[in-house]
Amino acid sequence: MRSRRRLWATAAVATTAVAGVLVFQGMTGNSGDSADSKAGPVRAEVREAALKVSADGSSASLGRRDTAPFSMLGVTWTDPAAKVTGAVDVRTRSASNGTWSSWTPLETDNDGLTEAGRSGVRGSTEPRWVGPSDGVEVRVTAGAKVSAKLPAGLRLDTVDPGKGSSLHADPAAFVAGTETPADPSSSDSPSADPTATSEPTPTATESDTAPASGTPTVTPSATATDSPSPTASDSSSPTASTSPSASLPPAPPSTVPKPPITSRAGWGADESISPEAPEYNTTVKAVFVHHTAGTNDYSCADSAAIVRSVYAYHVQSELWKDIGYNFLVDKCGTIFEGRKGGVDRPVLGAHTYGFNRESTGISVLGTYTDVAAPSAVTTSVARIAAWKLGQYKVDPAGSTMLTAGADGNNHFHKTFTAGSAYSFKTISGHGDGFNTECPGTKLYGQLPAIRSLAAGPVTGLAIKSVTGATLSGTSYYTKSAITVGWSASTPSAFISKYELLLDGKSVATTAGTATSAKATLGAGTHTVQVRATHQSGKTALSAAATVVADQTAPSFTTKPNLALRTGTVSTTAVPLTLKWKATDTASLKEVRLTAPVAKTYGPTTTSASHTAKSGVATAWSMTAYDLAGNTAAASVSGTPVILQETSATKTGTWTTKSSSSYLGGKSYSSSSKGASLTWTFTGRSAAWVVSRASTSGQAYVYVDGTKVATVDLKSSTTKYRDALWTKSWSTSAKHTVKIVVVATSGRPTITTDGLVYLK
Numbered sequence: 001m002r003s004r005r006r007l008w009a010t011a012a013v014a015t016t017a018v019a020g021v022l023v024f025q026g027m028t029g030n031s032g033d034s035a036d037s038k039a040g041p042v043r044a045e046v047r048e049a050a051l052k053v054s055a056d057g058s059s060a061s062l063g064r065r066d067t068a069p070f071s072m073l074g075v076t077w078t079d080p081a082a083k084v085t086g087a088v089d090v091r092t093r094s095a096s097n098g099t100w101s102s103w104t105p106l107e108t109d110n111d112g113l114t115e116a117g118r119s120g121v122r123g124s125t126e127p128r129w130v131g132p133s134d135g136v137e138v139r140v141t142a143g144a145k146v147s148a149k150l151p152a153g154l155r156l157d158t159v160d161p162g163k164g165s166s167l168h169a170d171p172a173a174f175v176a177g178t179e180t181p182a183d184p185s186s187s188d189s190p191s192a193d194p195t196a197t198s199e200p201t202p203t204a205t206e207s208d209t210a211p212a213s214g215t216p217t218v219t220p221s222a223t224a225t226d227s228p229s230p231t232a233s234d235s236s237s238p239t240a241s242t243s244p245s246a247s248l249p250p251a252p253p254s255t256v257p258k259p260p261i262t263s264r265a266g267w268g269a270d271e272s273i274s275p276e277a278p279e280y281n282t283t284v285k286a287v288f289v290h291h292t293a294g295t296n297d298y299s300c301a302d303s304a305a306i307v308r309s310v311y312a313y314h315v316q317s318e319l320w321k322d323i324g325y326n327f328l329v330d331k332c333g334t335i336f337e338g339r340k341g342g343v344d345r346p347v348l349g350a351h352t353y354g355f356n357r358e359s360t361g362i363s364v365l366g367t368y369t370d371v372a373a374p375s376a377v378t379t380s381v382a383r384i385a386a387w388k389l390g391q392y393k394v395d396p397a398g399s400t401m402l403t404a405g406a407d408g409n410n411h412f413h414k415t416f417t418a419g420s421a422y423s424f425k426t427i428s429g430h431g432d433g434f435n436t437e438c439p440g441t442k443l444y445g446q447l448p449a450i451r452s453l454a455a456g457p458v459t460g461l462a463i464k465s466v467t468g469a470t471l472s473g474t475s476y477y478t479k480s481a482i483t484v485g486w487s488a489s490t491p492s493a494f495i496s497k498y499e500l501l502l503d504g505k506s507v508a509t510t511a512g513t514a515t516s517a518k519a520t521l522g523a524g525t526h527t528v529q530v531r532a533t534h535q536s537g538k539t540a541l542s543a544a545a546t547v548v549a550d551q552t553a554p555s556f557t558t559k560p561n562l563a564l565r566t567g568t569v570s571t572t573a574v575p576l577t578l579k580w581k582a583t584d585t586a587s588l589k590e591v592r593l594t595a596p597v598a599k600t601y602g603p604t605t606t607s608a609s610h611t612a613k614s615g616v617a618t619a620w621s622m623t624a625y626d627l628a629g630n631t632a633a634a635s636v637s638g639t640p641v642i643l644q645e646t647s648a649t650k651t652g653t654w655t656t657k658s659s660s661s662y663l664g665g666k667s668y669s670s671s672s673k674g675a676s677l678t679w680t681f682t683g684r685s686a687a688w689v690v691s692r693a694s695t696s697g698q699a700y701v702y703v704d705g706t707k708v709a710t711v712d713l714k715s716s717t718t719k720y721r722d723a724l725w726t727k728s729w730s731t732s733a734k735h736t737v738k739i740v741v742v743a744t745s746g747r748p749t750i751t752t753d754g755l756v757y758l759k
Contacts, residue, residue: 018151033731042164042268044312051075051154058155063136069095069134070158070356072294074127076317078153082123084108085143090128093135100135104128107293111437113406114350115320123151126293127159127313129306129365157317161305164268178389251344254390256535259383259493261327261343267304271340274315274322278341281358284392285400287385288352289447289750290363290430291439296331296371303330306365314350324350328382328636333376335384344391354406355424355433356418360388368440378446379491382453385427386535389454395496398426411435427451453494456534460489461542463530470627472587475546477627478521485516486530486542494535501529511656521549550628554584560622563728564687564758565609569663569721573611574640574756581606582624582632587686589687595621612638614756641683643755648677652741661720662753667691670752673743683757684732687723688739691751697744701725704736713750721753732759
């Protein structure tokens with residue numbers, strides 16, 4: 001095996017106009033961002049090994065063998081117009097662990113005619129990145145047809161990308177951190193560079209871009225000739241200049257911002273292997289999206305090496321003048337400058353046979369037939385497409401007319417005739433212009449989303465929160481200051497700015513990376529919206545949120561008050577009811593009891609049951625809250641007092657009973673008709689406490705000399721210390737409560753534990 005290099009003589013500086021295609025020899029435009037200028041050229045090694053073809057020409061192979069290190073491979077053949085109608089499979093041995101991969105197919109629908117007008121250009125499979133490898137095996141079979149034959153000159157080309165420094169540019173999508181790069185050593189298809197024997201340089205084939213009448217002609221500026229491999233000094237520095245010559249027209253400004261782009265120097269392009277000057281279109285009307293058809297199981301740290309390998313494969317294996325794509329994007333969203341000539345120039349690429357003129361080619365590293373591209377990829381593809389089309393005022397979501405430069409057909413069975421014009425989406429897939437599955441079924445299905453990202457407007461814009469306000473139903477309530485939070489499905493890289501609108505007027509403007517803004521509202525009901533401006537200038541509005549600004553505190557229209565209630569009485573727990581009523585001009589949120597215990601009640605609740613210790617003065621403190629956060633406080637105090645039966649004035653016959661179940665351990669019992677007990681007190685609520693059983697009788701209750709109730713003490717279950725009857729007044733005053741025995745027939749006895757009053 002031997003290493004191959006193709007050298008071309010460097011042409012003098014000159015400018016040539018060839019049927020609408022500008023050829024600038026010895027100069028380029030802006031080659032990319034300067035952030036990666038510290039990187040230097042890296043020499044890649046390409047090696048060749050001829051495949052052994054069967055006697056009937058229907059199969060070919062390369063037996064399993066050790067090789068020099070390589071990381072990318074492909075199979076090439078002499079005639080770029082010829083096709084392998086069958087299958088090309090390879091397997092490789094990992095250089096790190098010696099494991100052989102499973103058989104891996106190589107895509108055979110490569111656009112081999114893209115630069116077939118050049119002398120010696122070869123047909124080929126798509127190159128495949130396999131990671132560092134040192135062994136290989138190849139098998140090729142023709143199609144099922146009896147007449148199917150393999151093309152002549154079959155050989156395996158392996159590429160060692162060399163070792164370059166790390167990249168110095170961020171991914172255009174700014175999401176590299178969300179991807180977990182795969183370790184190529186763990187892949188099923190490890191990579192290394194085999195040594196391969198060379199074969200004679202093939203002869204030139206028929207041009208792949210034969211133009212129709214009146215169609216611009218793509219003409220290389222110099223003719224390729226075979227030459228011995230250059231010395232190390234031949235590629236010590238890139239030949240592409242970093243600033244345009246005075247004779248090159250200025251690059252048109254774009255309508256959208258330029259994304260970060262890793263320059264050729266940044267990924268270590270060895271400019272000595274492609275010294276021909278770039279050629280230029282007069283405009284860019286469309287972008288064709290491709291995939292490189294390699295593995296997706298690569299680390300993004302290896303992306304520069306993959307780009308170098310593609311470059312070497314295009315130039316040294318397929319004998320193109322330069323890498324075919326204008327831009328390449330890895331799975332982490334990093335954009336790489338492809339064909340030289342200046343990223344801001346309409347460089348004539350070699351990516352879509354018949355439609356290279358007036359177009360730009362963007363290729364994604366990997367295969368996206370069965371797996372969708374990550375959002376980092378779609379974001380970066382959309383950004384570079386929008387920027388490039390924006391230089392020529394082309395709508396990324398629109399359509400355009402392209403003139404076919406050669407006869408052909410596409411993946412969808414549409415036939416093209418050289419010289420005729422055809423309609424294309426301004427962002428199209430490779431398969432729209434050539435009969436190939438590229439850029440893969442899944443990525444092709446993502447093109448509408450890419451067009452939407454590139455063209456705008458912002459999608460999925462919605463208000464997600466209003467901090468400083470409380471949501472009730474469909475409205476927010478605040479005192480005045482709020483922070484509005486939002487989200488959008490469009491990545492921030494495409495968003496020029498956000499505006500916070502209050503009643504239709506902008507009150508705050510933020511960067512496209514922001515997710516919130518503050519506003520101060522005057523009293524009243526307001527409409528709040530967010531407006532997003534896409535980099536294209538198109539705007540989108542969120543749904544409106546209603547925000548009520550309220551600084552008026554709620555009020556207690558009924559001040560808190562206490563009343564004794566029925567229930568079991570003890571010295572530590574006298575049952576009582578706390579009552580109140582709070583209202584608000586906007587919307588009451590809740591009422592909180594803060595002492596002697598903490599409780600929270602809804603806006604419609606106006607009473608609650610509690611207990612209190614007898615003989616202890618207790619303050620009941622309450623705070624009303626409205627939805628805006630305004631508050632009002634109120635309180636009431638009360639002391640439950642237990643009056644034992646012995647403190648009453650009695651008439652008739654009463655018997656003392658003793659039991660730990662009674663208040664104070666004792667009670668009075670009587671079955672004498674007309675027997676009475678009278679208590680006098682000063683308070684605002686009273687409760688009669690009794691013991692009850694199935695044989696208990698009835699009693700009359702008199703308040704301040706007036707009979708108010710007949711109380712039946714009968715109960716199916718025995719009860720002690722039961723507050724059976726209660727009476728409350730609006731204010732505290734002196735009152736008398738008298739209990740009179742009815743002596744009910746069959747159950748005349750009543751037992752009383754005393755009286756409780758609230759002062």
